[in-house]
Amino acid sequence: xxxxxxxxxxxxxxxxxxxxxxxxxxxxxxxxxxxxxxxxxxxxxxxxxxxxxxxxxxxxxxxxxxxxxxxxxxxxxxxxxxxxxxxxxxxxxxxxxxxxxxxxxxxxxxxxxxxxxxxxxxxxxxxxxxxxxxxxxxxxxxxxxxxxxxxxxxxxxxxxxxxxxxxxxxxxxxxxxxxxxxxxxxxxxxxxxxxxxxxxxxxxxxxxxxxxxxxxxxxxxxxxxxxxxxxxxxxxxxxxxxxxxxxxxxxxxxxxxxxxxxxxxxxxxxxxxxxxxxxxxxxxxxxx
Amino acid sequence: xxxxxxxxxxxxxxxxxxxxxxxxxxxxxxxxxxxxxxxxxxxxxxxxxxxxxxxxxxxxxxxxxxxxxxxxxxxxxxxxxxxxxxxxxxxxxxxxxxxxxxxxxxxxxxxxxxxxxxxxxxxxxxxxxxxxxxxxxxxxxxxxxxxxxxxxxxxxxxxxxxxxxxxxxxxxxxxxxxxxxxxxxxxxxxxxxxxxxxxxxxxxxxxxxxxxxxxxxxxxxxxxxxxxxxxxxxxxxxxxxxxxxxxxxxxxxxxxxxxxxxxxxxxxxxxxxxxxx
Numbered sequence: 292x293x294x295x296x297x298x299x300x301x302x303x304x305x306x307x308x309x310x311x312x313x314x315x316x317x318x319x320x321x322x323x324x325x326x327x328x329x330x331x332x333x334x335x336x337x338x339x340x341x342x343x344x345x346x347x348x349x350x351x352x353x354x355x356x357x358x359x360x361x362x363x364x365x366x367x368x369x370x371x372x373x374x375x376x377x378x379x380x381x382x383x384x385x386x387x388x389x390x391x392x393x394x395x396x397x398x399x400x401x402x403x404x405x406x407x408x409x410x411x412x413x414x415x416x417x418x419x420x421x422x423x424x425x426x427x428x429x430x431x432x433x434x435x436x437x438x439x440x441x442x443x444x445x446x447x448x449x450x451x452x453x454x455x456x457x458x459x460x461x462x463x464x465x466x467x468x469x470x471x472x473x474x475x476x477x478x479x480x481x482x483x484x485x486x487x488x489x490x491x492x493x494x495x496x497x498x499x500x501x502x503x504x505x506x507x508x509x510x511x512x513x514x515x516x517x518x519x520x521x522x523x524x525x526x527x528x529x530x531x532x533x534x535x536x537x538x539x540x541x542x543x544x545x546x547x548x549x550x551x552x553x554x555x556x557x558x559x560x561x562x563x564x565x566x567x568x569x570x571x572x573x574x575x576x577x578x579x
Numbered sequence: 580x581x582x583x584x585x586x587x588x589x590x591x592x593x594x595x596x597x598x599x600x601x602x603x604x605x606x607x608x609x610x611x612x613x614x615x616x617x618x619x620x621x622x623x624x625x626x627x628x629x630x631x632x633x634x635x636x637x638x639x640x641x642x643x644x645x646x647x648x649x650x651x652x653x654x655x656x657x658x659x660x661x662x663x664x665x666x667x668x669x670x671x672x673x674x675x676x677x678x679x680x681x682x683x684x685x686x687x688x689x690x691x692x693x694x695x696x697x698x699x700x701x702x703x704x705x706x707x708x709x710x711x712x713x714x715x716x717x718x719x720x721x722x723x724x725x726x727x728x729x730x731x732x733x734x735x736x737x738x739x740x741x742x743x744x745x746x747x748x749x750x751x752x753x754x755x756x757x758x759x760x761x762x763x764x765x766x767x768x769x770x771x772x773x774x775x776x777x778x779x780x781x782x783x784x785x786x787x788x789x790x791x792x793x794x795x796x797x798x799x800x801x802x803x804x805x806x807x808x809x810x811x812x813x814x815x816x817x818x819x820x821x822x823x824x825x826x827x828x829x830x831x832x833x834x835x836x837x838x839x840x841x842x843x844x845x846x847x848x849x850x851x852x853x854x855x856x
Contacts, residue, residue, distance in 0.1 A: 299676070300674070300675065302674055303673075304670075306666045306669055306674065307666065307682060309662075309666055310667035311685070313723070317719055318685075318688065318689065320704060321697075321704040322696075324703050324704045325696075328707075380595050380599075381596050384595070399600065402831070403606070405780060405784065405824075406607055406824050407784050407800060408800075409786050409804055409807070410606075411607070413807060414606035414609050417606075417609060418606060422622045423622070424609065427622070427624075455603065455606070458599075458603055508691065512691050513693045516693020516695040516696055518787075533695050536699065540699060540702065540791070546703065546706070553695070557696060
């Protein structure tokens with residue numbers, strides 16, 4: 292018996308080893324190198340390999356980096372909250388009210404996501420612009436007298452565009468969590484005298500919490516690292532930390548500082564993610 | 580009374596869901612509208628129907644290079660990540676081994692890691708190793724982010740596979756290769772094709788990693804990015820986007836069709852499976 296078990300273990304390990312090896316070589320090693328790099332300094336064309344905290348000191352004291360970091364976090368959190376709140380009713384509708392053609396709905400939700408990301412962001416620029424689709428539509432209806440300018444080249448545009456870009460990633464995990472809910476629990480809550488609202492907040496929502504947490508993390512983490520959306524629709528007020536990382540690796544030619552900024556923002560995001568995970572676990576755990 | 584209440588909530592939710600779908604499709608619908616619009620400026624009102632932006636694409640040599648590069652990168656990425664994904668998915672779905680959760684979690688990490696971090700990390704490593712950027716470095720990055728998707732698709736294919744069929748094949752005297760070729764592969768084939776199509780599509784559309792890791796040969800999204808700066812090139816970009824969208828949607832429909840066939844072949848409920856779609 293133990294013989295068989297160890298053979299299974301060996302086979303499993305040997306099956307996964309090529310993929311693991313690739314991930315170690317192409318992910319773990321580069322990540323370690325970025326961390327090392329962030330302790331070095333750029334000396335014109337050379338890299339000075341003395342270990343120093345200078346980059347981190349710069350990243351955490353210079354107002355520009357702090358402002359960008361703070362704004363990135365703020366925008367990402369708003370994007371995440373907006374995306375998840377907008378997505379939840381759709382997932383709820385799909386799970387509880389759509390009986391036929393569920394797969395078709397899911398397919399239709401994912402299709403826009405497969406258009407080139409660049410073009411989707413660019414098309415939002417077309418929609419939100421001064422002579423854009425939205426403004427000309429509102430002008431025609433007579434709802435406004437002159438084109439709105441508050442909708443492009445600022446943080447609002449970034450939030451809207453990203454909420455659109457990450458929609459399927461928010462809907463799918465919540466939908467899966469809702470599908471797993473045992474419908475008899477809802478009946479039980481009703482039989483025990485809970486109204487629809489109480490039933491939703493005491494049974495449905497806590498049980499859907501794993502999906503909500505997953506959706507939150509899936510949207511939040513990559514959003515902090517986005518630099519296309521801020522660049523195309525964000526204007527100067529919408530620039531985020533990822534734009535600065537990209538500039539440091541590109542034009543500014545200060546890769547070690549860029550690495551320090553990347554590591555710093557990853558640490559902050561990881562910390563927030565852990566907090567969200569724990570909070571979700573606590574809230575979802577109450578019913579059990 | 581209660582039935583009535585239920586009816587009204589259904590309606591509100593449905594109206595909301597439909598409005599949400601309009602929000603999702605708003606930019607996508609504009610793409611073909613401007614691609615066939617006879618004006619250089621991307622704005623309403625539309626002026627007239629034309630296919631000249633599509634013929635303009637036909638005469639742009641730089642674009643053809645980018646398309647060829649992207650197709651090559653996407654093809655190699657799809658094959659490598661599906662191979663890596665298949666062996667990892669099989670290990671994940673059918674075997675127990677030490678540190679299983681940790682190892683698989685680590686392999687799946689690129690799914691949640693911001694792409695800029697992956698790109699920057701690979702760039703730093705390549706710089707340190709003194710390797711120059713090329714299409715191969717783009718492939719290396721794309722394989723990393725595509726493998727988790729392949730694992731997600733193929734895990735369900737392997738989980739639904741009846742292992743006694745393989746045992747029967749061994750008992751009947753087939754060796755490992757013969758069993759793999761004649762039993763395992765046909766059973767998971769639809770999953771494999773679905774994985775190839777999805778990873779191909781992801782690689783074809785991926786911009787951030789390609790932007791950082793591409794050398795002098797650019798991929799298609801990097802080419803599009805360079806064109807977005809020139810207002811006169813925009814209608815052609817719209818036409819290009821329309822073609823890309825059509826290709827992606829066709830690939831996705833094929834992938835979904837193969838995934839369902841896989842589920843049916845294994846006697847599972849096609850509606851219930853995980854998968855990407």
